[in-house]
Amino acid sequence: MATPRPHDPALLGTDAWHSARTFARLLDAAPLGMLVTTVDGRVVYANPAFADLLGHRPEPGAQLEFADLVAESARTMTRLHFDRLLRGEVQVTRGEHQLRHVDGQPVWVMVGATVLPADDDTPPLVLVQMNSIELQKRAEEALAASESRWNFALESARQGVWDHDIRNDTMFYSRMWRVMRGIPPEEDVDGDQQVWLDRVHPDDRAHVVANVDKQDQGDTDFDALEYRERKRDGSYVWILSRGKPVEWDEAGNPVRTIGTDTDITRLKVMEQELAAEKERLRVTLEAMADGMISTDLDGRVVFMNPAAEKLTGLRATAAVGLPVSRVFRLRSERDDVDLPCPVADCLATATQIRADDDSVLCAHDGPRRDIRCTASPVLGEGGVLTGAVLVFQDVTQSRALQRQLAHSAAHDDLTGLPNRAAFERALTNTILGAQHSQREHCLVYLDLDRFKPVNDTAGHAAGDALLRQVAQTIKGVCRSHDMAARIGGDEFAVILEDCPLPHGRIVAEKIVRSIGALVFSWAGRDYVIGASAGVTAITRAPASPLGFMGEADAACYAAKAKGRGGVVAFSEMMG
Template identity: 55%
Template sequence: MADPAEKTGEHADAQVFRFDQSGALLRKVMESAAVGMALVGIDRRTIYVNRAYETMLGLAPDERLGRPSEEAIFADDRATVMLHFEQVVRGERAELRLECRMNHKDGQPLWVLITASLLRSDSTGRPLYVIVQIINIDRQKRAEAALAASESRWNHALESAGQGVWDHDVRRDDMFYSRMWRRMRGIPDDEDVDPAQDKWLARLHPDDVPRVLATVKKQDHGEDGYDTLEYRERHRDGHWMWILSRGRPVEWDAEGNALRTIGTDTDITRLKAAETELAEEKERLRVTLESIGEGVISTDADERVTFMNPVAEAMTGWTAGEALGRPLQQVFVAKSEATGEPAIDQVKACLASGVAGEIEDDVILAARDGTGRGVSGTAAPVRTGNGHVVGAVLVFKDITDTQEQQRRLAHSANHDALTGLPNRAAFARRLAEAMRQAGPDGQPAALCFIDLDRFKPVNDTAGHAAGDALLQKVAQAIRRCCRANDFAARLGGDEFVLLLDDCTLANARRVAGKLVAAVGGIDFAWNGAAYRIGASVGIAPITGETGGDPLAAADAACYEAKAAGRGRVAMASPRR
C-alpha cells in the first residue's frame, strides 16, 4: 500500500507524517484489524482497503483500488450512504455510522455496520480522506430475523455494535484509541485516557479481572497470542457493557515478549442480552417439555437422540444420559402389534421428506425391560431459519388403556355378553364369508341351527337368572363340540348356530349328534331343583350349488327335528 499522503499530495502535512511514520502506523492498524477497513478519497474513489475488507466481500487483492466507493454499496442503500458520506466530507456530520448492505462478489448483499470519519490536513484544514470501518453483521441480522420469526414476543432485533481500534506500543509507551473505541465507552473524543493497566483493570467487572489479567500476561510474555477475549467493563454512565476484544501481538522482542499489540473492541452487550434471553427461553422450553404428559424425543439429522423428557424415559426404560447420541431405533423400539415386525420409522421418513408423519395405529413400543405399550404420536422435522432440516421431534403418548378399551368395545359389539360367544352380527359376516369361499370350486361347509328343548320351563319356574346360568352351560357344551376352525354363535334367546368349515354333511350330522348328546347331558340344578333340557339341530349345506339362505334352511330343518320328537337332528330339504 502506498502511503496515503502520497495519494493526496500532502507530503509535508505534519499530521499525516505523524500518523504514518516508521512504516505507516495507520496501515498497520488497518492491516491488523479484524474488521474491514478502507481509505476513501474526497472524490469517493477508493485509495486502500485492508485484507479483511476484501475477504468480507470476496474480492481479489487491490480489486477495489481506484474504483468509486459507491459501487460497493447495495443499490437500495447507496443514496443514503453517500448522502451521509458527503455530509461527513463537508463537515456537517462528525462521523458516518449506519447499517447498510454491501455487494459481495458472489452477487449477494451483505449486511454491515459502516463507521467513517474524515481526516483533515493540519496545515490547511483541507479534507484528506475518509477512514472507514466495516463490521460484518450479516449473521447477527439473520439471527435477528430468525428470532423474530420463531418467537413473536421477541419483537426487537439485535443491533450490531460498533468497533473501536486500539494500539498498545510498549516500546514507545504509546497508546492509541480510535474515536469509536472512546464512543462505545462514553469517553469524549478530546479526553485523555490513562493508559495504565491498573486504571483499565479498575473499570473491569471484578469477576472478570483474574481471567483477563491472566490472558493478557500470557500474551505479553509471548505465551498466548489470543484472538478474542470477552469481559465486562464499566461504561462512563455507570452500566456494565460486554466487550469482545480481538487482537494479537504484531511485534516482539528477542525473548518473545510482545512489544506491540493491535486490535479492535466490539460492544456485544445486546448480543449477550440476547444470548441470555435465548438461554432462558430454552430453559423454559426444557421445563415445559419435562412437565407435559407426553413423551418427547428429539434427534439430529442422523437420527441420533439429542433430548428426552422424563415421560419418554419412563416409557422407553432409557435415561436421557444413556440415550443421548444413540440411534433412535435403539431407544424407541416400535413394532407392529399384528405382526411383531418393526413399524415404519416416521422420524426417518420426516427427515427424508421434510413432512410430518403420524405413528401407525397398531404400534407397540417395546420398552427396555421387555414390556410393551400401545403408542400414538407424530414425528415432525426441525428446521433452521433458512428451512434446512437439521433434526426431528417425536411426540408420543401411551394409549394402552385406550386400545384395551377399544378392544373391549369391539368385542362387545361382536359377542354375546351372557355367553361370550360371537353374536348375530358377527355370525352374519362369518356366514357371508363362508358362502363366498364355498363357491363353485370351493370347499363345502355346513351350518347347524340349534334350538333348545324344554328351556322355557326353566325360565318360567326358576327365573331368568337360572335361565341365564343354563345358557352359559349350553355355550360351554357347544364349544367343547367345536373343532379349531369351527364358528359357534348365539343368535338370541335359546337359539345357537355352529358353522362347520370344510365339512361334509355326514360329518356335520356326527357333530350335530355330539351337540344333542352334550346338551342333553347337562346336569343343571337351581335352588334345590334339577332340570333337564335338550337340543334339536337342523343342518343345511353351504356349497357352490347352495343358493338362497342357509340360515333359513337350517332353521326350517331344526323345526322339523322338533316336530319329529325333539332331541333330534334333521337335514334341510334339497332345494327344488
C-alpha cells in the same frame, strides 16, 4: 538554458549588480529550486533546479510573477504566509504549498522564504527555496486512504482500537472505542487501569483482573476477554476485547500491546435468549410423557428424552450414537414378527411415517408395550434433510380398553359368545367367500327346549347360569375356527367353515346330544333341558327365497315340530 538575471542593473547599482551576479552563480549550482523576487512578487532570478521543478524557463526581460506560480486552490494560504514574512512578523516562513507546473498541473512543494534586507545599493529582496515533496504527499495520501478504509471497516464492525504502551503505562483509544461506551469522540480518557476496572461489571471484574495481564503478555489462551462495561448513561455494553503484543524489548518482554474491542451486546442478548429457549425446551422435553428420539441423517441417535429412556429401557448415554433400530425395537402384536423402525422409511422418503396399530415396543429391560409412534423428517436450511424425530406413546392401557370395548360390542355379555351383530357380519363374510369359490359351509340354528320352566321356577339367575353352561357346551363341540354365537334369548347359531352339509348335520346332532346330556343343578334341584337344530348349506346361492338364515330357522322349527331334541336339514324339507 539562459540563466535569468536581475532585470534592471540600474535598480541595484553597479557594485551591487556585480555582487548579485556572483550570488547568482552560486545559486545556479544549488540542487534545490531557488527564486529571488522583489517584495511585490516580481521574479528577478530563477535557478536551473527551479526550471526542472516547475518547467518554467523565463528568458531575460520576461515578466514572471511569483503569484503566477501558485496553484489557484492554494493562493490564499500562500499569500497569508508571505504577508506575515513581509510584515516582519516572522524571519523565515516555511510550509507545504501547491505550486503550478508549466503544464497547469499542481505540484506539492516544500517552500522556505526569507527577506534579504536592503543595503545602500540594494533594495530588499525575497529569497525563496523550494523542494518537491510530491512523492511524500502521494505516500501520505495513500496512507490516509488506507487508514480511512481501516477506520471505516472497524467502525462499521463497531470495533474500537486500543494501544497500551507498557513502558510508560499509557493508553490510546480510537473514536469508536469511545463511541461504543457513550464517551464523546474527542474527549480525553483517563487510561488508568483502575479507572477502567471501576467501569467493568462487578460480576466480570475478577475474571478480567485475573486475565488482563495474560493478554498483555501474549498468552494465546487469553487473547480474548468478554466482559460488561458501564456506559456513560449507566447501561452496560458487552465487550469482546482481543489483543496481543506488537513490540518487545531486548530481553524479549512485551512493551506494547494493540487490540480491538467489539460491541457484542446484540450477540450476547441473542445468546442469552437462545440459552433461555434451550432451557425451556429441555424442561419441556423432560416433562413430556411421550418419548422422543432424534437422529442424524444416518439414523443414529443424537438425543433421547427421559420418557424415551423409560419406555425403551435404555439410558441416553448408552443410546446416543447407536442406530435407532437397535434402540427402538418393534414387533407385530398379531404375529410377533419384527417390524421395521419407521425412522428408516422417514429418512428414505423424507415424509412423515406413522405406526398406529399392531406395534409392540420391546424394551431393553424386559417389558413389552403397545406403542403408537410417528417419525417426522427434520429439514435444515433450504429444505435439506438433516435427520428425523421419532415421537412415541405407550398406548397399552388405551389399546386394551379399545380391545375390551370392541369385544363388548361384538360379544354377548352373559355368555361371552359373539352377539347377533357380530354373527351377522361373520355370516355375510362367509356367504361372500362362498360366492367367489367352490367352498361349502354350513349354518346351524339352535333353539333350547324346556328352558322356560327353569327360568320361571328357579329364577333368572339360574337361567343365566344355564345359558352360560350351554354356551360352553356348544363351543366344546365346535372347532376353534368355527363361530358359535348367541343370537337371542335361548337361541344360538353356529357357522361351520369348510364343512359339507352331511358333516354339518353330524356336528349339529353332536351339539344337540351334548346339550341334552347336561344336568343343571340349582338350589338342590336338577334340571334337564334339550335343543332342536336346523341345518342348511351355505353355497353360492340360497336354496330358497328365505336366505340362509331363514332356511336354518325354518329347519329348526321343523325339528321342534317333530318332537324336539332332533336335527333337520333344510334340504330334507325341500325333498
